[in-house]
Amino acid sequence: MSLTDFTAPWWFLLLLAVAALVAGYVLVQKTRRRRTLRFTNLELLERVAPKRQNTLRHIPAAALVLALVLLTIAMAGPTAEQRIPRNRATVLLVIDVSLSMEATDVAPTRLDAAKVAAKSFAQGLTPGVNLGLITFAGTATVLVAPTTDRAGVGKAIDNLKLAQSTATGEAIYAALQSIDGFSSVVSGPEGPPPARIVLMSDGKQTIPTESEDDPRGSFTAARAAAERDIPITTISFGTDDGVVEIEGRTQSVAVDDAAMEEIATLSGGDFYKAATAEQLRKVYDTLGEQIGYEIKRADASRPWLILGTILALLSAAGSLVFSQRLP
Structure with a gap:
């Protein structure tokens, strides 16, 4: 001292x-x-x-x-360093609801396991964190704008439905737009509250089809997030053995760890891999501690x-x- x-x-x-x-x-x-x-x-x-x-x-x-x-x-x-609940922060929870989330390599299905873990994450966040929810498949949908009302987020998670395709870049851009809109309303003398995107996906981007570096691709969106100082925490959920039935045909839906890790790296965020429901729960618990609290010098x-x-x-x-x- x-x-x-x-x-x-x-x-x-x-x-x-x-x-x-x-x-x-x-x-x-x-x-x-x-x-x-x-x-x-x-x-x-x-x-x-x-x-x-x-x-x-x-x-x-x-x-x-x-x-x-x-x-x-x-x-x-x-004074001493103390763990203090955040009194202002914005988090956008972005969940992949493409058809690959129907795979049963994570019991009972990837989507069901994701619902349980995401609800636990939402309920465990400190009251000062504004949480929003976005889902994406072929397009991105803002289901809940950033709010401290956890009940609305939990209800929206319960009602998640599957759809075709995976537009990861569009989901990131939708999250950035939602953060910008919310920050313009709550911004104070200290500026807008710190923001973060938590992106959970199990597969490779399919829209746009060219590459992740397409103007609307996930890597381009990740760079845009870095420019705004909004890190993206990515969770690659599932295994390489996942399969689903689509139009009577069995298709492999292996996770794309490399792409998810690159998104996190480009945006200045962190990458996590979860191959089981328990691992996913632990990842969300870790994020809840990181996001909901901060270390400050206090009396x-x-x-x-x-x-x-x-x-x-x-x-x-x-x-x-x-x-x-x-x-």
């Missing part, structure tokens, strides 16, 4: 007064001892100032000095104040017991 960890370090100048009190106390004790030694009767000296009493009577004074030191530290305003003077006060009271009580007067 250094002086920079205190909000008012100049209060430490009071320690000079404490040191002066200690010096004065020592001087008084030496003077008192010299006066006592003037007695020539050693038996009477032992009765007046026994050695055991001389030792014990210093305890209240020592406790008082320590109490003054602790109270001085408290007044100097010590930490209370423990010092409590200890200082207790020691001052003990000092007063001890002085009455050992020396019959306040030190």
Whole structure:
């Protein structure tokens, strides 16, 4: 701990007064001892100032000095890093509802497992976080604009329906647009609240068909998010063994980890892989901790104040017991 960890370090100048009190106390004790030694009767000296009493009577004074030191530290305003709930933030939860989410490689299905985990994530976020919900398949749909109402988000998650195709880039652009609209309304003197996109998908982009670097592709959208300082946390959900029945034909729907990781990298976000419902739940729990809380330096003077006060009271009580007067 250094002086920079205190909000008012100049209060430490009071320690000079404490040191002066200690010096004065020592001087008084030496003077008192010299006066006592003037007695020539050693038996009477032992009765007046026994050695055991001389030792014990210093305890209240020592406790008082320590109490003054602790109270001085408290007044100097010590701070410490503390985990504090965010009071303003915007999160867009973007969920893939393409037909590949019907695969049963994650029981009971990818979509059902995703619903459970996403609802848990929404309910666990701290109250100060505004959460929105977007789903995407061939197009992106804003189901819930950013809000602190978790009930509406949970109900929308329960009603998720599957559709064809995977337009990942469109989903990211829809999230960015939703964040911009919300930020323009709630922006204050400190600027808009920090924002993040949480993108969960199990497959490769199919719209546009050219590449992820297409003007409306997922990689281009990720770069646009980076320019606005909005990181994208991606969750690649599923396994390489997933299959679905589409129009009577069995099709492989393996996850595309590489594309999801690249989206996170381009946007300055984080990449997670979840191959089971339990892994997905743990990923969402981790994100809830990261998004819902922040580490800040906050006031930490209370423990010092409590200890200082207790020691001052003990000092007063001890002085009455050992020396019959306040030190």
